[in-house]
Every structure is written in structure tokens, then in C-alpha cells.
Amino acid sequence: MSETVDAIGTEESKAAVADVADAEDVEETEATEATEATERSTRVDEDVLVQEGDIAGDYLERLLDLLDYDGDIDLDVEAGRAIVSIDGGEDLEKLVGARGQVLESLQELTRLAVQQQLGSRSRLMLDVAGWRAGRRNELHELGRSTAESVLSSGERVRLQPMSPFERKVVHDAVAAMDGVHSESEGEEPKRRVVVFPQP
Structure with missing residues (x-):
């Protein structure tokens, strides 16, 4: 009789250990999936920001061509937003204006150009001739x-x-x-x- 009780107790212990192991496996799997989802989301977010920068760069290149201004366009992603900067030509200060007023307007137009293509509001930051820095x-x-x-x-x-x-x-x-x-x-x-x- 006691052998039967011991056997039942042993089986219950084994089942409990298996349950704990299963629970740990589930937690580990869930944690791994959550980490992978976060990494995917970060990659997607960064991809969208890179895309915003590319669209903004194309828009600004066309603008510089129309104005016949020289300038190099640099694209970056920093602190969760696309950063676009134009450096180079002597005429670029005209795109900054008094206290950056022209730059603020140009940044807004660039954001609208991005929004038109992507369908979502952009927070990109535009700098011209290092003025913002x-x-x-x-x-x-x-x-x-x-x-x-x-x-x-x-x-x-x-x-x-x-x-x-x-x-x-x-x-x-x-x-x-x-x-x-x-x-x-x-x-x-x-x-x-x-x-x-x-x-």
C-alpha cells in the first residue's frame, strides 16, 4: 500500500516538475517573441524614418535645382526622427532667413511632401548650413x-x-x-x- 502511495507521490512530483518546466518554456518563448517583436518594430520604425529622409532628400534636391543653389544633402536617423541637412553652397543662408523663419517654413513644406507620399505625419528635422546646430x-x-x-x-x-x-x-x-x-x-x-x- 505504502509503495503505491510512494509511486503516486513520485508521479505527482514528476508531473509538477514537468508543469514548472513547461511554464518556464512558455515564459521563455513569450519573452523571446516579445523581444523579436520589439526588434521588428524598431526595424520597421527605422525603415520608415529612412524612407522619410529619402523622400525629403529628393524633394529638397528638386528645390535646390529649381533655385540653382549648390548644396549637399545628408540624411540621418537620430532620437526617433529623420534628420536632413543641407550644407555647402553660399546661397544656402537665404534658405534660413531671419532667425530661421524661412528654414521653419521649408521644414514644414518638406514634412508635407513626406506626408503626401507616406500618408502619415512626419517629425523630420531639417537643418540648413548648420544653422540649427x-x-x-x-x-x-x-x-x-x-x-x-x-x-x-x-x-x-x-x-x-x-x-x-x-x-x-x-x-x-x-x-x-x-x-x-x-x-x-x-x-x-x-x-x-x-x-x-x-x-
């Missing part, structure tokens, strides 16, 4: 120095109206400092950054 450094310094001024005076500071790109750089610079925070106020195109001391 240089402006980013200036704005980072402006955000940092404004934050320091607010820290020492305890008074809020309202900056001049800026484009969304400019405001984001300033917000990021302020966010990197303790004791201050920033918000945007107003309506486009008069929207501006305000830096406050922390309460």
Missing part, C-alpha cells in the same frame, strides 16, 4: 544663463517669442538645473518661454 548652442547658453539669473534674483524672467524648436532647447537647458522651472505661454507666433524660481 549653432542656434542650439546659443539657446542652451541662454537657457542656462537665464536660469542662473532667476536663481540669484528670485524673480521670473520672460524671454522673447521663439519657435517650437527654440523653446524646446531652452526648456531642456532650464530643466537640467535645480531650483528653477520653465513654461511656455502665449499663442503662436508670440509664444515664449518663462523661467520661474521653484516655490
Whole structure:
């Protein structure tokens, strides 16, 4: 009788071990499938961003030809968006305009050209003659120095109206400092950054 009980107990133990092993196999399979799905999604996302860059590059090449401007177009993917830059010719500064206003409009037109072909809204970033890169450094310094001024005076500071790109750089610079925070106020195109001391 006890041999029968032992045999049943052994069979139950074996079944329990098998169940645990099966559960672990299922979990491992699910984890592997989830990882593969994420990798596929990342590849698809990156492929779409590369496609956005290619469409934008073609559009901008035709524009440069029409204007008879010289310029080299560089395509990249960075931080989940397509980055397109035009460098080279002397005439390119005309595509930037005062405080980057022409560049902002050209970027919007390029995004619309991409959207027309792909059917989805693009967040691509366009830079011409390194203007955005240089402006980013200036704005980072402006955000940092404004934050320091607010820290020492305890008074809020309202900056001049800026484009969304400019405001984001300033917000990021302020966010990197303790004791201050920033918000945007107003309506486009008069929207501006305000830096406050922390309460």
C-alpha cells in the first residue's frame, strides 16, 4: 500500500516538475517573441524614418535645382526622427532667413511632401548650413544663463517669442538645473518661454 502511495507521490512530483518546466518554456518563448517583436518594430520604425529622409532628400534636391543653389544633402536617423541637412553652397543662408523663419517654413513644406507620399505625419528635422546646430548652442547658453539669473534674483524672467524648436532647447537647458522651472505661454507666433524660481 505504502509503495503505491510512494509511486503516486513520485508521479505527482514528476508531473509538477514537468508543469514548472513547461511554464518556464512558455515564459521563455513569450519573452523571446516579445523581444523579436520589439526588434521588428524598431526595424520597421527605422525603415520608415529612412524612407522619410529619402523622400525629403529628393524633394529638397528638386528645390535646390529649381533655385540653382549648390548644396549637399545628408540624411540621418537620430532620437526617433529623420534628420536632413543641407550644407555647402553660399546661397544656402537665404534658405534660413531671419532667425530661421524661412528654414521653419521649408521644414514644414518638406514634412508635407513626406506626408503626401507616406500618408502619415512626419517629425523630420531639417537643418540648413548648420544653422540649427549653432542656434542650439546659443539657446542652451541662454537657457542656462537665464536660469542662473532667476536663481540669484528670485524673480521670473520672460524671454522673447521663439519657435517650437527654440523653446524646446531652452526648456531642456532650464530643466537640467535645480531650483528653477520653465513654461511656455502665449499663442503662436508670440509664444515664449518663462523661467520661474521653484516655490
